[in-house]
Amino acid sequence: MYIIVVGGGKVGFYLTQTLLADGHEVLLIERDAEKAERFVDTFGAVVVAGDGAEAATLMNAGAARADVAIAVTGEDEDNLVICQMAKQKFHIERTIARVNNPKNEHLFRLLGIDVTVSQTNYILNLIEQAIPERSFVHLLSLRHADLAIVDAKVAGSSMVAHRAIGEIELPVNTVIAAIARGPHLIVPTPATELLPGDDIIAVAHRDQEDALRRLLIAG
Amino acid sequence: MKVIVMGCGRVGARIASVMDHNGHNVTVIDTDSRAFRRLPADFAGDTIIGTGIDEDVLRSAGIDEATAFIAVTNGDNRNIMAAQVARLIFEVPEVVCRIYDPVREDTYRRLGLTTVCPTTSISAVILDHVIHADNAVVHRGGGG
Numbered sequence: 001m002y003i004i005v006v007g008g009g010k011v012g013f014y015l016t017q018t019l020l021a022d023g024h025e026v027l028l029i030e031r032d033a034e035k036a037e038r039f040v041d042t043f044g045a046v047v048v049a050g051d052g053a054e055a056a057t058l059m060n061a062g063a064a065r066a067d068v069a070i071a072v073t074g075e076d077e078d079n080l081v082i083c084q085m086a087k088q089k090f091h092i093e094r095t096i097a098r099v100n101n102p103k104n105e106h107l108f109r110l111l112g113i114d115v116t117v118s119q120t121n122y123i124l125n126l127i128e129q130a131i132p133e134r135s136f137v138h139l140l141s142l143r144h145a146d147l148a149i150v151d152a153k154v155a156g157s158s159m160v161a162h163r164a165i166g167e168i169e170l171p172v173n174t175v176i177a178a179i180a181r182g183p184h185l186i187v188p189t190p191a192t193e194l195l196p197g198d199d200i201i202a203v204a205h206r207d208q209e210d211a212l213r214r215l216l217i218a219g
Numbered sequence: 220m221k222v223i224v225m226g227c228g229r230v231g232a233r234i235a236s237v238m239d240h241n242g243h244n245v246t247v248i249d250t251d252s253r254a255f256r257r258l259p260a261d262f263a264g265d266t267i268i269g270t271g272i273d274e275d276v277l278r279s280a281g282i283d284e285a286t287a288f289i290a291v292t293n294g295d296n297r298n299i300m301a302a303q304v305a306r307l308i309f310e311v312p313e314v315v316c317r318i319y320d321p322v323r324e325d326t327y328r329r330l331g332l333t334t335v336c337p338t339t340s341i342s343a344v345i346l347d348h349v350i351h352a353d354n355a356v357v358h359r360g361g362g363g
Contacts, residue, residue, distance in 0.1 A: 053296055055322040077272055077296040081323070084299075088326050103274060111303055 006052030007073035053081045063090035072098040152216040156196040166190030173205035221285045225271035226292030232257035246280045271301040287313040
């Protein structure tokens with residue numbers, strides 16, 4: 001695959017390194033000429049200095065035959081325009097943008113960016129998962145279907161404790177996919193009884209995440 | 220009408236002051252409070268410090284009621300992003316976006332934004348003068 005990476009910060013640097021190691025053809029575009037020169041010492045002739053939002057830079061980078069464009073600069077407006085130019089002008093099929101301000105994630109999706117990666121949200125999620133006794137953790141967003149995968153711990157005081165799944169009225173568009181009880185994975189059936197301390201892995205439509213949280217956590 | 224001007228440089232300040240003089244309700248946004256010094260002393264509109272690519276800043280500037288949004292910061296990409304937010308999220312009826320890079324301007328015009336490219340328009344004006352002068356020289360040469 002031919003992949004164009006724009007922005008030579010830490011993310012762009014390690015991304016380029018990883019993609020090259022995976023055997024992809026990569027071109028890294030970095031605005032700062034001195035920085036770009038240093039990258040040439042590391043990566044060889046796969047780095048060019050230039051503005052990735054400028055058509056001439058993309059053209060020289062062979063954007064017309066690129067499969068993927070990834071914009072990982074520190075400025076959201078630059079990442080947005082880089083991806084839109086890649087798509088509109090060079091018809092690059094897949095565009096991925098880093099989102100620095102989590103508020104912009106929703107916006108980027110509306111504006112046609114295929115995939116957005118919000119560092120802030122990602123780190124927040126990881127920290128949430130690491131905090132012990134967190135009772136409801138958002139594990140993953142499945143963007144295309146607007147679904148979320150969540151992990152909820154059943155409290156002793158919860159309404160659903162000691163009840164069979166079949167008796168529980170789940171919010172619409174939610175499903176209990178698995179139950180982790182200590183070291184055991186339980187594939188749920190309507191007869192499965194939920195016990196305090198169970199970790200429920202559920203898939204929920206984004207709109208229903210709060211309803212599910214209230215049901216599983218509230219006493 | 221309610222107008223929001225993003226970027227209080229020479230162009231932004233001038234647009235804001237003209238609209239204000241004409242009795243419109245004007246709000247100017249800039250990241251640098253010193254930029255507002257470019258506005259005339261009798262400017263009656265509002266000024267907001269912040270970036271126009273932030274939905275919350277736009278909301279506090281009153282974008283929900285705005286009839287026009289004008290993006291004239293020095294950053295092409297910032298203008299493009301703010302203009303798209305104004306047009307697509309807040310559905311402002313009249314959105315104008317300054318883009319210095321002619322290729323980018325062409326691309327976003329095709330995508331439906333109302334764009335102004337100072338690079339091409341000013342070049343055209345200057346070229347017009349130069350060509351006129353050249354014709355005059357030829358004419359004079361031919362006549363003498």
